[in-house]
Amino acid sequence: MSERVVKIGLAGFGTVGSGVAKLILEDADAIAARTGLRLELACVVDIDTTSPRPVTLPAGVLTDDLNRLYDDDSIHIGVEMIGGTDVAKQVQLKMLAAGKDVVTANKALLAEHGNELIRAARVSGRCIAFEASCAGGMPIVSAIRTGLTANQINSMYGIVNGTCNYILSNMTAQNQDFAEALAEAQQKGYAEADPTLDISGGDSAHKLAILASIGFGYEIALDDIFVEGIEGISIDDIRYGGEMGYCLKLLAIGQRDEQGRISLRVHPSFIAKDCSLARVAGPFNAVSIFGSAVGQVMFYGRGAGMMPTASAVVADIVDVALGNSGTTF
Template sequence: MKRMQIGLIGCGTVGEGVARILMEQKELIKNRLGMELILKKVADTDTTKKRSVTFDKGVFTTDASEILNDPDIDVVVEMVGGTGFARKAILQALDSGKHVVTANKKLLALEGNTLFAKAARNSVTIAYEASVGGCMPVIKTLRENLVANHISAMTGILNGTCNYILSEITRLGLSFDEALSQAQQKGFAEADPTLDIEGFDAAHKLAIISAIAYGMEIDFEGVYVEGISRIEPLDILYADQFGYRIKLLAISKNHEDAIEARVHPAMIPVDSLLSQVGGSVNALSIFGDCTGEMMLYGHGAGMMPTASAVVADLADIARDIKREDGGRLPALGYPASNIRRIPVLPISEIRTHYYFRISAADQPGVLSKVSGVLARYNISIMSVHQKERHASDAVPLVFMTHKAKEADVRQALAEIRALPEIGSDPVLIRIEDPGTNGRDESQNKTGQPSASCL
């Protein structure tokens, strides 16, 4: 029976899970593949951590070069993360003719084009299923299962930390800081949660899957990114009254000559499938011309779900080695010669519905001033709500709009903020309906324009 020898660099949370699966499920994997996967070496600098696996003598090392320089190791599993040492290790592995498995979405989003090209030149594979969606087979679905489909759009919840925070604000009425603290206590958020709550983690993933879906180069710099730190319980309350939930969405739409790629908080109808995705779970809705809408759902992070995806990549590489036909599947699903440069639309060019919350002085004529500004920028109001003032003299004015151009919205809000009656920066949340797949809608959810105000 053939054997594939594996070197694991990084034995933190996910790395430990990979080692557990390879050791505990050894017989199951061997029976399914007809090939034995051998964990030959594990490298990590932390020798004090208590792990749930016990390695045989000589397997664990603190020196990753023992893996990278070992000619008998076929595959390097990189579980270090980041763009420093991980990049160097992957490049050295590729230059040594070793296949690589990684979950490093940040590195792939920033340098995937270069790394994939090097892998192709060296006739080895970079497998990265675990980089997007944890145990959800997002990469495999886009590259293989939907190969006959023209993908028109993708909308997803791709960060469990943000989804947990927004779910808890919705469920319990917590403040953002309270929900974040709770997420950190439960292990759903890092001590420094910036990458998650500011939207960058989801943007890394969106850049990768947009490239696969549309046959384009990875373009992380083109992705518009906005986080959830400005979302308040008041916005959650208004969203609920209007029949929406607020989620951090990763949105990608194919306009043929350009694409939209954006990550930001958005209101989505309560009856949509994505609005029901709570806690730290991820989901991705994909629109194919043959399949229609389909949705993947599952744990986007965590030791065993992510490790399961890593081992699935190892299994694919093992099957290629067994058949001696490695490189069966191009890294981004298209031959390199068919990968195009497709421009990403700037956020200023998108058109969608909007929610504005404006803190205004409780004075006659303020509403007419604000409405006048919106009208000058061709922003049509669908509804406006005014609540009674609370502790301060300011009252919240809430507007829901028909579709408008982002550039016009930004200019209008800047002019509104300059009015002497406005007390703070307006809150803007875009409104999306994943089920419409980008179709234009000129009416609200009930089919008629509404006005509930004053």
């Protein structure tokens, strides 16, 4: 199979950015054999160019100068792994203006400014791919966008935050109180030092806003989503629910009614112990989608972490390079 070289500029060399670089450098031959695309890292940009990472870059690839990415016409795809909503937004806009397609895992930015960014991409004749933004390694965005394109999506619900699921799973299985379960999640790297965005339900709302925009075909704002987190959950809530045959999960829920109106909410929910979602434990995610033709389908997998998220980012890079990511929000 003849190969086509695809040069990539990576902005952000933290945990996930390191995973992306690792996959591109170490699996380039396997990816080329499967796709006919030879992925090459033209540059990796980060303000920290000295800290050790789990991957060694070729000499001269790492830089702290973003203009090197913007100004290199040989770079086809810009990968934004910076995070946040301010600098990252400007980086994506400049990538698009420079004629680069964009790949990102930035759920907060997409939830807050996704429609603006997509309009900028259309003006520039480029695309933004964001599989890794919603469920780590689970290919749920591409499933909704292409695999379920013959369906009207009527509802979706699921577990989209591994931190909360780990905490609630431990409260259920280990009889831990909330503070103890949170501390263990932080110790094992499943929760941030400041877990507010996760435990408040904000992270799940970001992901629901993106999935609902694609699935229901509406522009969704975060203010459209009712959000309640798990901070107020006690071990007594878990115990009493268990006695009645239920377990507690933080669910992201989107529904279309008979008049076509959409309701969106994130909140703790009691579900029957024999429900498939009840068996999703620890940091894993799972989402059920109900389509008009296919019925119910369910996606399950690791929703975060360096390599699962990097897997989705590299899949997006390949999709963009093959011309399969033109349709987004």
